[in-house]
Amino acid sequence: MEAEFFRSLANLCNVYELPEPDVSLIDFPQNVTTAYMQVKETLKLKDKTADCIIIKDESHSATLAVLRRFDTGMCLYYIPVRPLWNLMQTAQQQPLAEMLLSVYAYLYQIAKLPYYTENDSYLFGEYDMLQQWIDEADDEDEEEQQYRDEQTEVMDTLNHAGNRLVTLIRDNNYLLKWEANIKAYRQTEDWDLETECLADQFLTLFKEYPDRTLFDNIHDELIEPEETDRIRMEQYVSFYWSSNDCFYDMLFDTVNNEFGECGITDEPTSLQLFDTPQTGIINDLDFEKRLFELIDKLCGILNKYDHD
DSSP states (O other): HHHHHHHHHHHHHHHTOOOOOOOOOOOOOOHHHHHHHHHHHHHHOOOOEEEEEOOOSSSSSEEEEEEEEEEOTOOOOOESSSHHHHHOOEEEGGHHHHHHHHHHHHIIIOOOOOOOSSTSSSHHHHHHHHHHHHHHHHOHHHHHHHHHHHHHHHHHHHHHHHHHHHHHHTTTTTHHHHHHHHHEEEEEEEOOOOHHHHHHHHHHHHHSSSOTTTTTTTOOGSSOTOOOOOOOHHHHEEEEEEESSTTTTHHHHHHHHTTTTTTTEEOOOOEEEEESOOSSSOOOHHHHHHHHHHHHHHHHHHHOOOOO
């Protein structure tokens, strides 16, 4: 353990050009503790985004590593489905709908975003709970009954439309004809530069990271076993129905209340071990940074089409 730790310490200090702590006069295990605390503090002063930790697993007894987390901003990255469904119902908007279907297909098939009508998704359970509230409601007057009827109609629509649309974004052809869909949209009268650029940026991300998923930089091994109340990636990034319906406020209030009881959030984390000499600093969060920025922009554009 001692020798392994100090080998990794030398490797880390070499890459970050840090002075190695002099603990030659301190006995084990205090020498390891002292050296670790010193290098952790020195590294943080040099790079505020870096955190030094000790890895202990099946292959390592005490190896230094540096991690960086991508700050997701405690936001819900929920991509609405209804705007795309609305576009699909209008012949004039078919080129835009086809281009967005390619984007959705990428997010679903490659990036692995969960989809709200699928049983194993977090939001499936949330919508199911809303359905139970509707079924158990005891409406006392006509106005309440009318509101309940509206909720029932919306719930039927979001399930029907959601199930129909997910069969489309499972189709690999939407990935194969992505560039053709962008070109077709460019020829339309309603062409919008911002929307085309967004589709292009998603396509570029796909080409640069053809197999990368949302979950590749989630390191479960870094979570303490007792941290069971955690917000998982699949809970705060997902497809959902709409930001402009009778369930929006209830859905988000319920989700936020549940998350308020959690002590930790899964966030993309770049992890570099120093068990062997390293050629340089690794900060493998470019994909996540770009993906989350693009999802945020996508939601902003889609909200223009999210109406009855």
